[in-house]
Amino acid sequence: MARKSSLSGFPEWLPAERVVEQHVLDTLRRTFELHGFAGIETRAVETLGQLLRKGEVDKEVYAVSRLAEDQEVAEGRRPATSPDDPKRLALHFDLTVPFARYVVENAGHLAFPFRRYQMQKVWRGERPQEGRAREFTQADIDIVGDGQLSPRYDVDVALVMAEALGALPIGDFLIRINNRKLAEGFYRGIGLTDTAGVLRSIDKLEKVGPEEVARLLQEEVGASAEQAEQALALAAIRTEDTSFVEQVRALGVQDDLMEEGLTELAEVIGTMHRRAPGRAVADLSIARGLDYYTGTVYETVLVGHEQLGSICSGGRYDALASKGNRTFPGVGLSIGVTRLVMRMLSQDMAVASRAVPTVVYVALTADEDWSAAQDVAGVLRERGIAAEVAVTAEKFGKQIKYADRRGIPYVWFLGAGESGHEVKDIRSGDQAPADPQTWMPPAEDLVPQVTAG
Amino acid sequence: MARKSSLSGFPEWLPAERVVEQHVLDTLRRTFELHGFAGIETRAVETLGQLLRKGEVDKEVYAVSRLAEDQEVAEGRRPATSPDDPKRLALHFDLTVPFARYVVENAGHLAFPFRRYQMQKVWRGERPQEGRAREFTQADIDIVGDGQLSPRYDVDVALVMAEALGALPIGDFLIRINNRKLAEGFYRGIGLTDTAGVLRSIDKLEKVGPEEVARLLQEEVGASAEQAEQALALAAIRTEDTSFVEQVRALGVQDDLMEEGLTELAEVIGTMHRRAPGRAVADLSIARGLDYYTGTVYETVLVGHEQLGSICSGGRYDALASKGNRTFPGVGLSIGVTRLVMRMLSQDMAVASRAVPTVVYVALTADEDWSAAQDVAGVLRERGIAAEVAVTAEKFGKQIKYADRRGIPYVWFLGAGESGHEVKDIRSGDQAPADPQTWMPPAEDLVPQVTAG
Numbered sequence: 001m002a003r004k005s006s007l008s009g010f011p012e013w014l015p016a017e018r019v020v021e022q023h024v025l026d027t028l029r030r031t032f033e034l035h036g037f038a039g040i041e042t043r044a045v046e047t048l049g050q051l052l053r054k055g056e057v058d059k060e061v062y063a064v065s066r067l068a069e070d071q072e073v074a075e076g077r078r079p080a081t082s083p084d085d086p087k088r089l090a091l092h093f094d095l096t097v098p099f100a101r102y103v104v105e106n107a108g109h110l111a112f113p114f115r116r117y118q119m120q121k122v123w124r125g126e127r128p129q130e131g132r133a134r135e136f137t138q139a140d141i142d143i144v145g146d147g148q149l150s151p152r153y154d155v156d157v158a159l160v161m162a163e164a165l166g167a168l169p170i171g172d173f174l175i176r177i178n179n180r181k182l183a184e185g186f187y188r189g190i191g192l193t194d195t196a197g198v199l200r201s202i203d204k205l206e207k208v209g210p211e212e213v214a215r216l217l218q219e220e221v222g223a224s225a226e227q228a229e230q231a232l233a234l235a236a237i238r239t240e241d242t243s244f245v246e247q248v249r250a251l252g253v254q255d256d257l258m259e260e261g262l263t264e265l266a267e268v269i270g271t272m273h274r275r276a277p278g279r280a281v282a283d284l285s286i287a288r289g290l291d292y293y294t295g296t297v298y299e300t301v302l303v304g305h306e307q308l309g310s311i312c313s314g315g316r317y318d319a320l321a322s323k324g325n326r327t328f329p330g331v332g333l334s335i336g337v338t339r340l341v342m343r344m345l346s347q348d349m350a351v352a353s354r355a356v357p358t359v360v361y362v363a364l365t366a367d368e369d370w371s372a373a374q375d376v377a378g379v380l381r382e383r384g385i386a387a388e389v390a391v392t393a394e395k396f397g398k399q400i401k402y403a404d405r406r407g408i409p410y411v412w413f414l415g416a417g418e419s420g421h422e423v424k425d426i427r428s429g430d431q432a433p434a435d436p437q438t439w440m441p442p443a444e445d446l447v448p449q450v451t452a453g
Numbered sequence: 454m455a456r457k458s459s460l461s462g463f464p465e466w467l468p469a470e471r472v473v474e475q476h477v478l479d480t481l482r483r484t485f486e487l488h489g490f491a492g493i494e495t496r497a498v499e500t501l502g503q504l505l506r507k508g509e510v511d512k513e514v515y516a517v518s519r520l521a522e523d524q525e526v527a528e529g530r531r532p533a534t535s536p537d538d539p540k541r542l543a544l545h546f547d548l549t550v551p552f553a554r555y556v557v558e559n560a561g562h563l564a565f566p567f568r569r570y571q572m573q574k575v576w577r578g579e580r581p582q583e584g585r586a587r588e589f590t591q592a593d594i595d596i597v598g599d600g601q602l603s604p605r606y607d608v609d610v611a612l613v614m615a616e617a618l619g620a621l622p623i624g625d626f627l628i629r630i631n632n633r634k635l636a637e638g639f640y641r642g643i644g645l646t647d648t649a650g651v652l653r654s655i656d657k658l659e660k661v662g663p664e665e666v667a668r669l670l671q672e673e674v675g676a677s678a679e680q681a682e683q684a685l686a687l688a689a690i691r692t693e694d695t696s697f698v699e700q701v702r703a704l705g706v707q708d709d710l711m712e713e714g715l716t717e718l719a720e721v722i723g724t725m726h727r728r729a730p731g732r733a734v735a736d737l738s739i740a741r742g743l744d745y746y747t748g749t750v751y752e753t754v755l756v757g758h759e760q761l762g763s764i765c766s767g768g769r770y771d772a773l774a775s776k777g778n779r780t781f782p783g784v785g786l787s788i789g790v791t792r793l794v795m796r797m798l799s800q801d802m803a804v805a806s807r808a809v810p811t812v813v814y815v816a817l818t819a820d821e822d823w824s825a826a827q828d829v830a831g832v833l834r835e836r837g838i839a840a841e842v843a844v845t846a847e848k849f850g851k852q853i854k855y856a857d858r859r860g861i862p863y864v865w866f867l868g869a870g871e872s873g874h875e876v877k878d879i880r881s882g883d884q885a886p887a888d889p890q891t892w893m894p895p896a897e898d899l900v901p902q903v904t905a906g
Contacts, residue, residue: 006558007542010496014562015569018493033900034834036811036841036861040471043463043588044497044574048520061520066578067501067543070516070536083523089460090520105459109467111859115809115841116468121497125519135496150844152823159827275827356568358489370605374612374728381487388489388568391603406564408489447486 009134019352042098049086060125100321112146142332172303176283182261189255348453354407462587472805495551502539513578553774565599595785625756629736635714642708801906807860814856
């Protein structure tokens, strides 16, 4: 991570760094599949009409155009299209909008509730900064129903993510959970009807502090000093168990929607507290800004790295997608894989044991042994041991040095010693007779290991 | 494959189709890693200057621009940039150009010869047609040296690809191999100096036939009738072993570069013939059009699907990349994964046993059993068995029907029968007592299987 990417906001990893990222992706995939999520991918481009449908104008979008067409326009041989023509193509900025379109288009071929995971690159033209790239990988899980979706799935996705994140070498994390119904009902209950405006102000709490938010609420949403105080009192509630319910009730606000939200959040937090203790907290300050969630909302902080922002966020939509009078409610969470991996690498939180998959480097005694050496490597590979073969019979010292430089732990010598073959652990220097049909390295050498740094 | 993608040229797979694609990617990755290739990824965008550096103007490029900037230009608040401004960003159209840049940028951090695989999406704005998409996945392997690279690597990469493709359910394939030095030397030897022009014409042989190519050679390259005949005689040579050498010599042409090419190709074909019999052939008609190869060139056809075009192509570059007076020769091959998977799916060459990873669906007898059911599912998952849990205690018949509709093979019943638990194979209807700590499905049910259709 001493290197700077040659294009700001477009990080690229060295092989050993990629081993760490691949380990994260493999671990997530394994957890998601064990929980019955099917993997899909959607195309990288959507039409602008599709991308901006949910009013996500705040997301910086990258438009895409055929260079040949651009040249025709520049030469006056083709009429220019408007930059925001809804038919124009653009790169997706998240995986939720494309997934919603996929569900609508393929509804007749999917079995609902449909559980899917999706791990792909997304693009945003924002100013690059710590924790924010212009190209980054997200790993999403969503469960989407046809017409209805049990609130139990709100707990299900949180438990899956707690397990997935818990399997990564990232230390402690905390999923902070709130409920939009609770918050919006409460605001209405105290007489604030511009609930979106209140949420937008509350969303700034961590950045600007309660006093500034109180000012914003009064100036921008027209709240009285008491209303601002009450909204902030709600946002200050944070409990590991369901005791937040009593704390909310103590604020003395009556609202049906708020009650619905309290019941839903109590169910989620109660179950998380029992099944994944220490992983989740009811945090009534979580707003999730402009995103169009309608119930449970989630954010996740890495303990000790709170200023990094959320590494895994999401929520429930009453209508993730709709098709005619058919609606598809959904609930899901999205991990910012690149943000997480950048932090893991920059803070040496995780390290790869080597940069290459190779376990064994088969040395050559003579150039004409290459085919025999390939035979040995072939036997090792059939047994799942990654092996490569030298191409020229240089001095053994030089061949060992090459393996060492690439991080390959073992060098194999053909026809050396009494048994015909010998293998050398070049880290310890130990050399012993070996049979390609039976020799096996210790488990920790078989594939590159990623461990907490 | 009855469905049409909603954006022409941008295919998307249903979950069961994605299982097939994922199987292809997993199989390739495993083979590449067993042969010591390290996985890397490069960013999706390059500058136009970088992309068009090798003169690849024939590739249709997608340019990328921030929508906010486009709007500023349209409103006259920002000066327009030229469509072919070299600093403009565009999506990569292959993985070779980005890899060459990556090697140059990171040369100080890589150990050479550097073996890497790279499996990513690429984009080309070409007219979509059978076998050609605008967004598609490529899987590349390359070996790149610092200053020099043994010709043995030309065989190495071909053997790896023969093994990788041989592990896929795609039937027979044939790697057709030629050598640029052989061809160019031969053309020079018969007095044709515009060797690029000759290659361009020969490249059309399969599409337009020998008579048309003879006409092209005379009209466009200025060849005489005899020269055209000789060039076609060379292109007609095709042998499984090294007997092509004698056939070329019989044409009576003398040229040093040709001799070098003959030696290199004989080495490649001789070794392929011994180590991967039936997988490769010397085919002196292979030209690889405008690509800037300097030695061995490869194309691969799927036997019985020749009209699909090449599914795996590549070659050797004397200078894949350069940095000051340092050059990085490389040799590699690229699989057109999307092209291959499209064919596998459209011709039912391969089929997934199910669309979901889930092995066991844990049914509910009562709503309050959900936590106990999650415990059972948790034990199964810890043992590597993918499991999901019902959310409501509907009638068993309805729960079984749900599992059946999603393709889940087993339904688990809590507290049923004397032993406490029972599991039902819903395909056979067999139901038996089971212990979550010990029960294991047959290996073929553990993960979705992809088999020849």
